[in-house]
Amino acid sequence: MSAPQVIIIGAGIAGASTAWALRQAGVSDILILEQGAQAGMHSTSRNAAILRTAIEQPALQRMALESAEFYRSASASFAEQPIIDAVGLFVTADKHSNSQNWMPSAANSCVAEIRAHYPNFVDADIDVWHFADEGTLDIHGLLQAFLKEQTVRTNCKVDEIIYSNDSACGVRCGDEIINAQQVVVANGGWANHLCSNTGLNQPFSPRRRHLMVSSPLGQISHDLPVVWCTGDNEFYFRPESGGLLISACDHELVDPRYGENIDPNIIEYIASKTDHWLPGLSNIQPKHLWSGLRTFSPDHAFIIGPDPHKDNLFWATGLAGHGMTTAYAVGQMLSAWMCDKKCTHPSANDLLPQRLVDVPRLAGI
Ligand SMILES: Cc1cc2nc3c(=O)[nH]c(=O)nc-3n(C[C@H](O)[C@H](O)[C@H](O)COP(=O)(O)OP(=O)(O)OC[C@H]3O[C@@H](n4cnc5c(N)ncnc54)[C@H](O)[C@@H]3O)c2cc1C
Missing domain, CATH: 3.30.9.10 (D-Amino Acid Oxidase, subunit A, domain 2)
Known part of the structure; x- marks a missing residue:
């Protein structure tokens, strides 16, 4: 297999929305690796499917409002059925x-x-x-829309991220090494497992x-x-x-x-x-x-952006109880960090992994 440009670890909503946003930005050589037998079988399929933009943290509330607007106005080429059922x-x-x-x-x-x-x-x-204009989300419609034309390799668990000179250059899945220019960690409740050698000290609470x-x-x-x-x-x-x-x-x-x-x-x-x-x-x-x-970070805000210690490693994790509502904005932000090396989104700086560098290991699990 030739090396993809980007590997995304995890085919939940975080990985899917990131893949979609990257494709919109012109990056199509993406490989999503999923440990399970199907995409989106964990938190992404097991939630309450509620769209709620009233969120305590302003950074997340902005992302929820922006995502809701996108879902509301999404064209039929994005999803065949409406994403939001505005029951109130x-x-x-x-x-x-x-x-x-x-x-x-x-x-x-x-x-x-x-x-x-x-x-x-x-x-x-x-x-x-x-x-009045909030309610429920078609979570499967949303996942399918984000994953359209993406390559998802299932039953493929990433055991570790591979580095060369402090830069991520691929992953190891069992005996197989897959090289890539950029690696995204979007593996939900399992994120602590991939923290070794990164700038994060297992800060996630599932x-x-x-x-x-x-x-x-x-x-x-x-x-x-x-x-x-x-x-x-x-x-x-x-x-x-x-x-x-x-x-x-x-x-x-x-x-x-x-x-x-x-x-x-x-x-x-x-x-x-x-x-x-x-x-x-x-x-x-x-x-x-x-x-x-x-899955929560210590301050309950998401962790989105470049790793503080390793080049070409990016995080889209800690989406807590708002991952479906905010998914569109999560993908947009991470794609900007990966493609432009900067993100001008007003919530971007509040969610950077850098803020957790000195936070001690939390849960021990
Ligand atoms: C009960 C409940 C109710 C909720 N209600 C809502 C709601 O109403 N509205 C809302 O907006 N949000 C809600 N949420 C939150 C939302 O479901 C999550 O924020 C979101 O699904 C997180 O997505 P994710 O992609 O980060 O994680 P996941 O969907 O869990 O995806 C991570 C994927 O990574 C894979 N993976 C893990 N480790 C590896 C590895 N080493 N190699 C390869 N693959 C790996 C996993 O198999 C998984 O498929 C709720 C959550 C729960 C549990």
């Missing part, structure tokens, strides 16, 4: 919580509006914001979160809005398959090998939070239950 999103916060600092200045909705859609929703004294879809409930139409309750008792839900998709927003630090194993106590935990937010529905029966990884 309600975000709630406790009165006088710090959410007031980063949400739009005044709450523009009220609990009664949520209860008009979901009569079981708790009648609490909380602030409510309504985002955290497991469960999602449950209930058995069908009467009067849950597919076009009801998403509801996200922020604060100490964080919880969200939306319609799915005639029932509700629910997350109790658990976030246990785990070894990535166990990120998709079910915690035996999770149903009880989901029931207790459902009882708080949707009293009367805590006995709803699970139809599907799964979990996946959300």
